[in-house]
Amino acid sequence: MPTIRAASASLRLRSLDARYGLLGALLIAPTVLVFCTVIVYPLVSAIYLGLFSIYTPTMEGEWVGLDNYRRLLASGEFWRSLANNLIWTAGTLTLQIVFGILVALMLHRNLVFRALARSLVLFPYFLSTVVAVLVWRWLFNDLYGVLNHLLLWAGIVDLPVDWLGSMPNAMISLIFVGAWKYFPFVVIAVLARLQAIPDELYEAASIDGAGAWARFTDVTLPQLRDVLIVVVLLRTIWDFKEFDLIYLLTGGGPIIGTQTLPLMVYKEAFALNQMGGASATAVLMMLIMLLFMSLYLSRARD
Amino acid sequence: MSTPARIARRFLFNVLAWAVVLVIAFPLLWMLLTSVKPSSELFVIPPRLLPGEITFEHYRRLLTETPFLTYLRNSAWLAAGTTLVVISIATLGAHSLVRFSYPGRERLARLVLFTYLLPSVVLIIPLYLLMAGLGLANTLTSLIIAYTTFALPYALWLLRSFMKAIPDDLESAALVDGANRMQAFVDVILPQALPGIISTAMFTAILAWNEYFYALVLVNNDAARPLTTGVINMLVTSFNIEWSLLMAASVMMSLPLIVVFAFLQRYLTRGFSAGAIKG
Numbered sequence: 001m002p003t004i005r006a007a008s009a010s011l012r013l014r015s016l017d018a019r020y021g022l023l024g025a026l027l028i029a030p031t032v033l034v035f036c037t038v039i040v041y042p043l044v045s046a047i048y049l050g051l052f053s054i055y056t057p058t059m060e061g062e063w064v065g066l067d068n069y070r071r072l073l074a075s076g077e078f079w080r081s082l083a084n085n086l087i088w089t090a091g092t093l094t095l096q097i098v099f100g101i102l103v104a105l106m107l108h109r110n111l112v113f114r115a116l117a118r119s120l121v122l123f124p125y126f127l128s129t130v131v132a133v134l135v136w137r138w139l140f141n142d143l144y145g146v147l148n149h150l151l152l153w154a155g156i157v158d159l160p161v162d163w164l165g166s167m168p169n170a171m172i173s174l175i176f177v178g179a180w181k182y183f184p185f186v187v188i189a190v191l192a193r194l195q196a197i198p199d200e201l202y203e204a205a206s207i208d209g210a211g212a213w214a215r216f217t218d219v220t221l222p223q224l225r226d227v228l229i230v231v232v233l234l235r236t237i238w239d240f241k242e243f244d245l246i247y248l249l250t251g252g253g254p255i256i257g258t259q260t261l262p263l264m265v266y267k268e269a270f271a272l273n274q275m276g277g278a279s280a281t282a283v284l285m286m287l288i289m290l291l292f293m294s295l296y297l298s299r300a301r302d
Numbered sequence: 303m304s305t306p307a308r309i310a311r312r313f314l315f316n317v318l319a320w321a322v323v324l325v326i327a328f329p330l331l332w333m334l335l336t337s338v339k340p341s342s343e344l345f346v347i348p349p350r351l352l353p354g355e356i357t358f359e360h361y362r363r364l365l366t367e368t369p370f371l372t373y374l375r376n377s378a379w380l381a382a383g384t385t386l387v388v389i390s391i392a393t394l395g396a397h398s399l400v401r402f403s404y405p406g407r408e409r410l411a412r413l414v415l416f417t418y419l420l421p422s423v424v425l426i427i428p429l430y431l432l433m434a435g436l437g438l439a440n441t442l443t444s445l446i447i448a449y450t451t452f453a454l455p456y457a458l459w460l461l462r463s464f465m466k467a468i469p470d471d472l473e474s475a476a477l478v479d480g481a482n483r484m485q486a487f488v489d490v491i492l493p494q495a496l497p498g499i500i501s502t503a504m505f506t507a508i509l510a511w512n513e514y515f516y517a518l519v520l521v522n523n524d525a526a527r528p529l530t531t532g533v534i535n536m537l538v539t540s541f542n543i544e545w546s547l548l549m550a551a552s553v554m555m556s557l558p559l560i561v562v563f564a565f566l567q568r569y570l571t572r573g574f575s576a577g578a579i580k581g
Contacts, residue, residue: 020483024402028410031395031458038451039417042428049427059431103326106319110312117320119563120327122570126559127330128512130530131552134537135333138545146332149348180326188570241421244514248534265423270519275427282424293419300415 050280056273068280077256077264078281082288085260088174088246089239095179096235097228100186105220107187108194118191125184129244136177136249140164167257170250174258178245182238186231193227194220233296240289261285330556337361337549344546360550369524370551373532377511379442380528384449384510388457389503391450393495396461397487401473411462418455425451426519433520440523448516453506460505464498465491501569504562511558529555 050068054061072078107118124132139147140163148160163173197220205215243262246252252259252267259267261281269278324331336344337360339353364370399411429448438444468491476486492499514530521527527535533551537543 020402021404023483024398024404024407027394027398027402030391031398031454032410034391034450034454035413035417038429038447039420039425042425042432042451043420045428045431046424103322106322109315109319111319112316117323119567120323120330123330123560123563124326126508126563128514128530128555128559130512130514130534131333131555132329134533134548134552135329138336138549139329139332141545144345144347144349144545146349153348180329237419241423243423248514262421262423265426266519269427269430275431279427282421282427286421286424289419289421293416296419297412297415 046279047283049276050283052276054275056269056275059275061276064276068277069284071277072280072284077259078284080256081259081261081264084171084256084258085240085285087171088178088242088258088260089236091171091175092178092182093232093235093239095175096183096186096239097232099179100183100231101190101224101228103183104187104190104194105216107191121187122184124181125188127181129181130248132177132181133245133248136173136180137164140173164250165254167254170254170258174246174249177249178239178242181245182235185235189227189231190224193224197223230296230299233292233299236292237289237296240292241285261288333549333552336546337553339546341544341546360544360546361554364547364550364554368536368547368551369527369532370529370536370554372524373527373529374554376442376526376532377528377530380445380449380513381507381510383442383446384453385503385507387446388450388453388506389499392454392457392461392502393492393499395458396465397491399458399462400465401470401491414455414458414462418452418459420451422452422515426516429516430519440521440526442521442526444520445513445516445526445528448520449510449513453509456509457502457506460502461495461498464502465495467498468494501566504566505569508559508562 051063051065052061053064053068103121107114107121111117139145142148142160142162142165145160145163147163148157151157151161162169164170201219201223202215205219210218241262242260243266246258246260247263247266250258252263262285265278265282265285268274268281335351335353338356338358340355340357340359343350343354399407399414429451433439433444433447436444438447472490472494473483473486476490477483481489512530513528514534517528517531521531524532524535529551533548533555536551537548
């Protein structure tokens, strides 16, 4: 309940706004300064560099205009990387969402040692990607890895599987490890929303004779809709630009079988020493991402 | 529904649910078990779940025979430095975004969210050139500067959501009592925002602790290498991959995260999404 004192003060606040505007600008100044130096300048610079052909070690370059882009759009490697990028994003995102919702529903119910179960499930998201990849490469190891032993022992396969060195195994492994690492994000968002659904909705549905499945599709899913849209947009953006997990797990291989656009940028800039072409690739990739980013930004406005 | 049937169903659900949880947690459990197994037990076929004998030999070797401690020190400095820089700037910035009005404020807030989503591969090449130009290549300072590109938008957005939750009346009351706005900020807003500032600081420290990409590109010598690229370097440069040593390193790298994780339980929803998801 706002008191009269507070109300009159907020009136005074408004009249002083103009003078305080300056103080507000002063407080945000360090942020703006850092943003301009480490984000805006590099961003503009990347777009500019994309118009040159630059040899990284000597930094000698010449103006080539839009040639980098023309060359990119005509190269099979760019389209292959984009296709890989889309397959990886769609695959891992689908698993994250499906698995995330299921586990959230599970953790929402009465489970013994629920707090411990929740912590165990959420922890992979906290972990460094480096650790996640090391552990999985050990699990995937073709000679001594547990995964192959388990499958051999269960009689599912006759020979050890080459998880990371052949296609399509490498892409499938990547998608699975990505799902394992990032599905807790979906769990935590969905769990928070589940706890806010009023019990009356379920009671009313039960009275109307809805079974468990009908209650899920008619009550739970519509209630989760908004949060799921935001989660899908955010995870699409983050999965699309993922570098660490893919670079560390497969390095983009075999050959370029799992090479996505961020890996292509890295390879062009620091292995092939073509900074101009790499910048152009990065800018193209950002243009593709802008679609999802603007969708997300317009949603975050409400 | 009869009671025995209900108990049976509850029991079944618990067994199934815990089976799922254990499958999810198995890789981490396996990491822990591998790190305390003697090397000879690593290559037993079929692999045994529990170690026949527990050894801390790998941890000893990690700390004495590898540059692990140097990497650890670098990571600690990076996390502390990034957090200090980012939180100082972001606390002032978030306060300004929430409680002041000036032209361009909303646009600035949206720019923050936009930069938070920006892919680092777009920024890396100019940043690499910038660091080389400033003579900062291969230093921890270059990494702290690079880490602000993602940590500052993140911290700003998270702090903004924490500070929005502080009622306006509190500041107004202080102003009525004669405080100016800076005093009101220090005496009223800061103490109220402290839990939010601390948890934002911890999330920021984790981001810096776990970062790999900038460290890969900007630092190329052991003196300034953090744990992430350092441990991978141990993997790449070794002739025989020593999995128990790598698993011990992974456990050590994750220990601080477990402590922070336990502390942050309450703020997980906010921290994961940086205030982007409204409950």
